[in-house]
Amino acid sequence: xxxxxxxxxxxxxxxxxxxxxxxxxxxxxxxxxxxxxxxxxxxxxxxxxxxxxxxxxxxxxxxxxxxxxxxxxxxxxxxxxxxxxxxxxxxxxxxxxxxxxxxxxxxxxxxxxxxxxxxxxxxxxxxxxxxxxxxxxxxxxxxxxxxxxxxxxxxxxxxxxxxxxxxxxxxxxxxxxxxxxxxxxxxxxxxxxxxxxxxxxxxxxxxxxxxxxxxxxxxxxxxxxxxxxxxxxxxxxxxxxxxxxxxxxxxxxxxxxxxxxxxxxxxxxxxxxxxxxxxxxxxxxxxxxxxxxxxxxxxxxxxxxxxxxxxxxxxxxxxxxxxxxxxxxxxxxxxxxxxxxxxxxxxxxxxxxxxxxxxxxxxxxxxxxxxxxxxxxxxxxxxxxxxxxxxxxxxxxxxxxxxxxxxxxxxxxxxxxxxxxxxxxxxxxxxxxxxxxxxxxxxxxxxxxxxxxxxxxxxxxxxxxxxxxxxxxxxxxxxxxxxxxxxxxxxxxxxxxxxxxxxxxxxxxxxxxxxxxxxxxxxxxxxxxxxxxxxxxxxxxxxxxxxxxxxxxxxxxxxxxxxxxxxxxxx
DNA sequence: ATTGACTGCCC
DNA sequence: ATTCTGC
DNA sequence: GCAGAATGGGCAGTCAAT
Numbered sequence: 001x002x003x004x005x006x007x008x009x010x011x012x013x014x015x016x017x018x019x020x021x022x023x024x025x026x027x028x029x030x031x032x033x034x035x036x037x038x039x040x041x042x043x044x045x046x047x048x049x050x051x052x053x054x055x056x057x058x059x060x061x062x063x064x065x066x067x068x069x070x071x072x073x074x075x076x077x078x079x080x081x082x083x084x085x086x087x088x089x090x091x092x093x094x095x096x097x098x099x100x101x102x103x104x105x106x107x108x109x110x111x112x113x114x115x116x117x118x119x120x121x122x123x124x125x126x127x128x129x130x131x132x133x134x135x136x137x138x139x140x141x142x143x144x145x146x147x148x149x150x151x152x153x154x155x156x157x158x159x160x161x162x163x164x165x166x167x168x169x170x171x172x173x174x175x176x177x178x179x180x181x182x183x184x185x186x187x188x189x190x191x192x193x194x195x196x197x198x199x200x201x202x203x204x205x206x207x208x209x210x211x212x213x214x215x216x217x218x219x220x221x222x223x224x225x226x227x228x229x230x231x232x233x234x235x236x237x238x239x240x241x242x243x244x245x246x247x248x249x250x251x252x253x254x255x256x257x258x259x260x261x262x263x264x265x266x267x268x269x270x271x272x273x274x275x276x277x278x279x280x281x282x283x284x285x286x287x288x289x290x291x292x293x294x295x296x297x298x299x300x301x302x303x304x305x306x307x308x309x310x311x312x313x314x315x316x317x318x319x320x321x322x323x324x325x326x327x328x329x330x331x332x333x334x335x336x337x338x339x340x341x342x343x344x345x346x347x348x349x350x351x352x353x354x355x356x357x358x359x360x361x362x363x364x365x366x367x368x369x370x371x372x373x374x375x376x377x378x379x380x381x382x383x384x385x386x387x388x389x390x391x392x393x394x395x396x397x398x399x400x401x402x403x404x405x406x407x408x409x410x411x412x413x414x415x416x417x418x419x420x421x422x423x424x425x426x427x428x429x430x431x432x433x434x435x436x437x438x439x440x441x442x443x444x445x446x447x448x449x450x451x452x453x454x455x456x457x458x459x460x461x462x463x464x465x466x467x468x469x470x471x472x473x474x475x476x477x478x479x480x481x482x483x484x485x486x487x488x489x490x491x492x493x494x495x496x497x498x499x500x501x502x503x504x505x506x507x508x509x510x511x512x513x514x515x516x517x518x519x520x521x522x523x524x525x526x527x528x529x530x531x532x533x534x535x536x537x538x539x540x541x542x543x544x545x546x547x548x549x550x551x552x553x554x555x556x557x558x559x560x561x562x563x564x565x566x567x568x569x570x571x
Numbered sequence: 572a573t574t575g576a577c578t579g580c581c582c
Numbered sequence: 583a584t585t586c587t588g589c
Numbered sequence: 590g591c592a593g594a595a596t597g598g599g600c601a602g603t604c605a606a607t
Contacts (some may be wrong), residue, residue, distance in 0.1 A: 021587055028592080061580095068603085070578050141577095141604065178592050198601085237584080260581060261588090277580065324581060324600040331602085425590085449595065450587090457596065477596040478585045517583085520598070530598055532582080533583055574607075581600075582583050583597075589590105 008043055012120040015053060016159045020185065023173040031175060034181035044213060048206030049126045054180050056128045060204045062229060062278035065133040069144055069167050074099070077148045078164070082106045090501030097452025099168060100161035107157035120154055125163065128567030144487060172449050180205050181330050188212040188245070190219065198222040198307035200231055200420035203278060207351030224356050224553055226267045226300055229274035233304075233348070235410060238428035241394050244411045247425075250389040251411050252362060253397050256429055257383070258320050258407035259308030260327050264292050264346075267300045275327070284329045287337050288344050291380035298372045298520070300353050305346035305383070320532075321520065345384035346373055346411075350418055358418040362426070363387075397544065398430065407431055433515055435557065436537055440470045440511045440545045444492060445502045447485070454489045458535075461508055463550045470508045471527035479515070479535035488539065511540040511548050519558040529554055 020037050025031050035054060041142035042050045052058065059065045069077075075086040078099075084092075084106055092102045128151045135143040148167070152160050165171050181199055185192040190212050196560060198219045199208045206375050211218040224230060238244045245251060261276040262285075271289045273282045288307060309318040309326075318340070326336050348356050349369050357365055366385070375381035386397050394411075408431035416426035439460040449455020461470030480488065491510060498505040515537045522530035530532070 026588075066579065068578065072577060136603085138604075172594075174593065176593060258582080267607060275581075278578075320582065321599065326600095327581060328579090423591090447595075451595065475597065478583095481586065514585095516597095522598075525598075532598060534597060535584055572607100574605100576603105576605085577604080579601100582598085585596085586594090587592100589592090 002446070008045060010043065010122045012048055012052070012122050012159055013156065015050065016156075018054075018160050019162045019171070019173055020158065022175050026174070026380045028174075028179060031179055031185045032186060035175065035180060036186040039183055039187040039209060046122055047210050047213060048204075050122060051180055051184070051206040051209040052204075053122070053126070053166065053204055054175060055177050056166055056175070057205075058126070058166065059133065060206075062203055062274075062280075065130070067129065067133050067144075067167060068135075068140075069132060069148065071099075071168065073141060073145060074148070074164065074167055075468060077104070077145045077152065078103055080145060080149045081152045082110055084406060087501065093448070094446040094499075094502045097446065098165075098172065098446045099170075099448075100165040100172075103152075103164045104157040104161040107155075111197050117154055120151070120159060125151065129166075142362055158244065167484065170449065177205055180522040181208070184209050184212045188215075190216055194219055200422075203226075203231060224302065224351050226265050226351065227261055227270075227272055227301060228279075228415045229265070229278040230302070230350060231277055231278070232261055232263060233419050233421070233427060234423040235427040235429040236423055236425055238430050241398060241411070241430060242391055244428045244430075245389060245391055248411065248413050250387060250414060252366065252385055252387050252414055253394055254347055254383040254385045254410045254412065255345070255401045255404070255406050256408040256410050256431065257306040257308040258317060259306045259342075262288065262307050262344060264288070264296075264303050264305065265301070266292060266296050266298070269293065270432050278326075281328060284327060284333055285342070286333065287342060287494050288380070291344065291376050295373050295376050295380040296455065298352055300351070301372060302351035303346050303351065303369070303372070304348035304350065305344055307342045307344040309340050310343050310378075312509050318492070319520065331433050343378060343535065344380045346381070347385075348418060350420070352384075357506075358420065361415045361417060362412055363414040379538065402432060431517065434517065434519075434561070436513050437531075437549045437554065437557075438511050438540055438543060438547070439473065439476075439514050440508045440548045441488075441506060441512060442470050442472065442490065442508045443506050446504065450482075451485065454485045454487065455492055455504065458488075458512070458536075459506075460512070460531075461548075462529075462554050463545070463548045465550050470545065470548070472525040473527045473554065474522070474525055474530040474534060476512070476514055476531075476534040476536055479537060484536075484539060508545045511543040512536050513538040513540055519554065519561060521558075527551060527554065529558060 009147050022031050075089045096102045128147055132144045132147045169406050181195055185195040202208050202222045214366045216366050263274040265272045271292050273285050275281045309322045335441050349365050369382055371382050398409050411428045413426040441458045442461040443459035444455040445457045447454045457475050459475050460473050464471050495507040514534050516531035516534045518532040520530050520532055
């Protein structure tokens, strides 16, 4: 009997050992082998959980369940278990760069009550995560801390390290869905393509693993169904129009609306809307439901589109922030609906009347869209499109999109199928770049993971000509190579004035050139403005902070963009 | 009843 | 979202 | 070229603290 139980139960320490092995293996093929071997010996009842945990996820993104534990509650929990104060944990994290390693170290130092420990199983860990996720309402934060603390006090330092990383969604072992997907194919001897397709449709790597273990037939049963959302296809950034046209020849160009992705499912009178991450957002969008019911002329469909807020007075799209005010709203939905009306533009179709359309090419799919949708003017329609192989025409369309105040254009391969979840070279996005700003680095935070030991994110200031102050305009953390990060860290270290936890205050000396998509009004930064999608393009060793850009210039650039006079650098 | 910190998810 | 990096 | 990792602004919802 003992033997039977031993077969079903898997110790969590075994999974932790695999995590560790993966963390210190760099070759992807080797990682795939390790995972594949592990999956082979994983009992079927826990294959679903184990596959998910290997990717560092607990619940699929479409599930309503979420842990509701972020850094703050986690540090409280670690503090509760170890007696080390949250402030000290933050200090350790600044030095160490990984909360899992910090937890492991603290626990190793602590003399544990080994006698009272039970050995954790994978199931127990998962069940604890579920309990944490299900705690809600008054007193729930205490409960979450209590459940997680229980888990950590029964864990070995190594087990705790990975539990803690999973809680924050930063497993950092160089394994995610892609490698687990390949490993599933290898473990159960099935072509990767088939596994990949099943994964795109099921959206749950565990379900796919289990099906794969049961053979090809079980995998092939995973099909597109109405009211089961599928991963939206994603676009790649294109260097420029010419480049894409050269590659594709004749292609479709569509306006790139700066809104939120909506995947609309309809069957008869019932309509559901899913977000890009497959959350059900139907309740927040009754106007889209109504319009969809009116505009869609098929009994059963799954379509893909973008919803955007248009200013009814000017016909121009409103700031993206306005969309956020409505998109996941739960209260006063009707009130905001009047203030911020949405227009929805459909650009793809995945399923019509019992049939998958994802294998049709885009030209054919567009035809289906036009047959299925009878536009309701200014409310619900198809994405504005032209088909051309001519550069001048393409450029004209790009300017047309920008003049209408939109984000840019999409260029799509007419021969391509719909590949859910993939960011493949079938869809390109082209957006203008704004004039850059030279801003002063006024602070930073110590990096984590592969940025451990370096300053990894930089607070930026814009110069106030009158007071000589540098007013915060947000932060930047991307655009820098590892070499530049190293260089910046060493040149900023002598400028440190004050340090607390991961935060560092700096003498305002160093200037960086920052690119961005848009200047936004911001209540969060003292300058009153912030940058959307900031990235460093150059370290301005040649400039002093007194030569940095001024608040006046920032404001005039902000005002310019309102009249859509964007500077296009990518033609 | 109000405010603010935290979290998750849009881009 | 953007960007960099190892494979 | 893919996959993974590290990081951005800002919104509403939730819960704790006042």
